[in-house]
Every structure is written in structure tokens, then in C-alpha cells.
Amino acid sequence: MRVPVVVQDVPAPSPAPYRPSPPVTTTIVAVRTALPAHRYAQDDLTEAIGDLCLAPGADRALLRRLHASAGVRTRHLALPIERYAGLSDFGRSNDAWMAAGLALGEEALTAALGDAGIEPADIDLLVCTSITGIAAPSLDARLAGRLGLRPDVKRLPVFGLGCVAGAAGLARVHDYLRGHPGGTAVLLSVELCSLTLQRHDDSAANLVAGALFGDGVAALIAQAGSAAASAGAGPSVIATRSHLYPDTEHLLGWDIGADGFRVVIDAGVPDIVRGHFGTHVRAFLAEHGLAVDDIGAWVCHPGGPAVLSAVADSLGLPGDALEVSRHSLATAGNMSSASVLHILETIHACRRPEPGTWGLVAAMGPGFCSELVLIRW
Known part of the structure; x- marks a missing residue:
């Protein structure tokens, strides 16, 4: 006699609830x-x-007005001023950029490593940005051996972002570290703007550049996850936003020719900033439940007095909100992508915000484009 087999339905175990990993x-x-x-x-x-x-005997009235109104009191130059007359071609200027850039890059990064208590061999990614010279092998490759970086260090040389690269470089470092918990990344900005000054060029753009730009190198070290736990650590990166402004490519950049980098600076840049920048900043902040008044530290690239005024107007900022940017411009000039890092260093070292303070790193550059990085102490 066949005994019937009874099959009972056994409920499947409930799946474990989905718990997303916390963001790095x-x-x-x-x-x-x-x-x-x-x-x-x-x-x-x-x-x-x-x-x-x-030219000898030329009227210098415009030159003197530009220098007086640039908002700059002092600047640092890669070479003694008397040596610039001997930079007779692009090759000599670029050689000077490479020599000074390597020395200053080593100085800045060594100091940053010392502050962070990090060994050169701990660096996983080195992003090196410059708009004032070119090299192959790039500066980062040449620095790796001098500094003792690992042979397998990832390198990313960046050219073409110009003044925006300090903020954009920080944003891309953040993008990398989000996928590499425990990783360490460096942003190195090497901007020796004086070496791009065009001799015998009396164009308004060249005279403005000669009145405004200074030389400097900055190194930023960032870490992801638990590796960053430190009482002296700076702010955390919360979010980033890039923006290209259509049909504005002609406003800012280089015309590159036999004599090197001939600057392009259109007088319409402040108008673009005044008309559009505030709208983009407010929209970005709103996505994170914030408003302009919630930002306690403005790390804004000092493109020049007119650009800083346009930023303040577009956002309705109080007079002292961009004080550190104006101070950086006054004491060091516009150092292209190194400026926002110089400002961030000053804020963190001299005016360290209270824990919980929101900050915004903002810069603009060729494209015409802007980059925003939301940070919090």
C-alpha cells in the first residue's frame, strides 16, 4: 500500500532588511x-x-591705474624681477616654471605631510594641476622620486582648468576617495603666473594680468573614512557641483602661440558672475537644505576686485563675508588655482570655524565655468 506523501509549504525566510553602507x-x-x-x-x-x-616712451597712465586698482599690495614672483627680461621665448619661461615648480611643490607637499603626520608612501593618489606651464613627464612624476612616493601611486596631471582647478581638484579628489575608504589623496596646485607674462604686449588683457596675478604653490591632503580621524583635521567634503556656462568659451583662457600663453580676460566676466552665479549657488545649497545665510566660511577664489564684488552682489553677502579672499588677493595676488587653497589654509589655521560650521569653496575658470564644494567643520 502506497503511503501518500504530504508536502507542507514552508515559508521562505524573510530577507534581511537592506541597510545601505554609510557614505565614505x-x-x-x-x-x-x-x-x-x-x-x-x-x-x-x-x-x-x-x-x-x-614700448619705450609709451604712455603708462593705464598701466598705473590698473596696478593701483587691482586690490594687490604685495606679490611673490618665481624669479627676481630683473630676470624676466631674459625670458626671451616660451622654452626659457617653461624651464623656469619647471625648476621653480618642482622646488616649491616639494616644499608645500612636505610641509602638508608633516602637518598631517603622514608619510609620502601613504599617498594613494596625486592630482597635480597647473595652467602656467607644461611638462612630460609631468611635475607629479618628477616629484614622486624626490618625495619618496610609492612606485604604484596613482597620478593625475591636469591642465586647462585654470583658476577653477583648486575647487575642481578638491571635488575630483573627493570623487576618488568616495570609492576608496581609508585612502589618502593629494591635490598639488603649481601656479607661477608671472612666467606667462608676455613681453612687448601692451594689450589690456596682458596689462591686467601683469597687475593682478602672483605666484604660489599649494598642497592639500585629504583622507577617506576612519583614516581621517584626527583632532586637528579640517572640514569634511559634503557635496560638489560643476557648471559650464553656454557660449562663454571666449571669456577666459589662453591664446597659445610661439611666445607661449597669451592671456584672454574679457571684461564681461563680472557681468556673467553677477547675473548667474548666485542662482546656481542658491540651487546647490537648497538641495542640501541650506541657504546663503547658513554658510559661515566663504572660500572664494579672488579673481579680482570686480569679480569678488560680483560674487558678493549675486549672493547678497555682507561686506566682511569675502574678507579672507580680499586679504589673499592683497598679500599674494591672484595665484590662479592655488588661491582657494591659500584661503582655506588661512581660514583653518587663523580663524578656525566652530565644529558644525558650513563652508563653501567656490571658483571660476576657463570654459567659462564654476565649481562649488560644500564643506563642514
Whole structure:
């Protein structure tokens, strides 16, 4: 006799509830700036730059007005001012950029590593940005052996972002670290703007550049996850946003020719900033439940007095909100991508915000484009 088999339905075990991994935190653990030893008062540079750019006997009234209104009191130059007359072609200027850039890059990164208590061999990624010279092998490759970086260190040389690269470089470092918990990344900005000054060029753009730009190198070290736990660590990166402005490619950048990098600076840049920048910042902050008034530390690239005024107008900022940016411009000039790192260093070292303070790193550059990085102490 066949005994019937009874099959009972056994309920399947309930799946474990989905628990997403917490986001990896990127923390800025050190920022250091290295400025060339050759420091000059703005008044002492005016006539010397006129000798380089203007024909003998030319009217210097415009040159003097630009220097007086640039918001710059002192600047650091890669070379003594008397040596610039001997930079007769792009090759000589670029050789000077490479020599000074390597020395200052080593100085800035060594200082940042010391502040963070990190060994060179701990670096997993080195992003090196510059708009003022070119090299192959790139500066990062040349620095790796000098500094003792691992042979398998990841390197990312960046050219073309210009002034925006300090903020954009921090954003891309954050993107990398989000996928590499426990990783350590470095952003190195090498900007020796004086070496791009065009001799015998009396264009308004070249004269503005000669009045505004300074030289500097900055190194930022960031870590992801538990590796960043430190009482002296800086702010954490919360979010980033990039923005390209359509049909504005002509406003800012280089015309590159036999004599090297001929600057393009359109007078319409402040108008673009005043008309659009505030809208993009407010929309970005709103996505994170914030408003302009919630930002306690503004780390804004000092493109020049007119650009800083346009930023303040577009956001309705109080007069002292961009004080550190104006101070950086006054004491070191516009150092392209190194400037926002110089400002961040100053804020963290001299005016360290209270824990919980929100900050915004903001810069603009060729494209025309802007980059925003939301940070919190």
C-alpha cells in the first residue's frame, strides 16, 4: 500500500532588511602654501612690468591705474624681477616654471605631510594641476622620486582648468576617495603666473594680468573614512557641483602661440558672475537644505576686485563675508588655482570655524565655468 506523501509549504525566510553602507567621508587633513622668496610691493612692480610690456616712451597712465586698482599690495614672483627680461621665448619661461615648480611643490607637499603626520608612501593618489606651464613627464612624476612616493601611486596631471582647478581638484579628489575608504589623496596646485607674462604686449588683457596675478604653490591632503580621524583635521567634503556656462568659451583662457600663453580676460566676466552665479549657488545649497545665510566660511577664489564684488552682489553677502579672499588677493595676488587653497589654509589655521560650521569653496575658470564644494567643520 502506497503511503501518500504530504508536502507542507514552508515559508521562505524573510530577507534581511537592506541597510545601505554609510557614505565614505572625505576629510581635509592638511593644506599648506609655498610662496616664492622674491616678494615685491605692488608699487615696486608697476614700472618694471611697464618696461617689459610697453614700448619705450609709451604712455603708462593705464598701466598705473590698473596696478593701483587691482586690490594687490604685495606679490611673490618665481624669479627676481630683473630676470624676466631674459625670458626671451616660451622654452626659457617653461624651464623656469619647471625648476621653480618642482622646488616649491616639494616644499608645500612636505610641509602638508608633516602637518598631517603622514608619510609620502601613504599617498594613494596625486592630482597635480597647473595652467602656467607644461611638462612630460609631468611635475607629479618628477616629484614622486624626490618625495619618496610609492612606485604604484596613482597620478593625475591636469591642465586647462585654470583658476577653477583648486575647487575642481578638491571635488575630483573627493570623487576618488568616495570609492576608496581609508585612502589618502593629494591635490598639488603649481601656479607661477608671472612666467606667462608676455613681453612687448601692451594689450589690456596682458596689462591686467601683469597687475593682478602672483605666484604660489599649494598642497592639500585629504583622507577617506576612519583614516581621517584626527583632532586637528579640517572640514569634511559634503557635496560638489560643476557648471559650464553656454557660449562663454571666449571669456577666459589662453591664446597659445610661439611666445607661449597669451592671456584672454574679457571684461564681461563680472557681468556673467553677477547675473548667474548666485542662482546656481542658491540651487546647490537648497538641495542640501541650506541657504546663503547658513554658510559661515566663504572660500572664494579672488579673481579680482570686480569679480569678488560680483560674487558678493549675486549672493547678497555682507561686506566682511569675502574678507579672507580680499586679504589673499592683497598679500599674494591672484595665484590662479592655488588661491582657494591659500584661503582655506588661512581660514583653518587663523580663524578656525566652530565644529558644525558650513563652508563653501567656490571658483571660476576657463570654459567659462564654476565649481562649488560644500564643506563642514
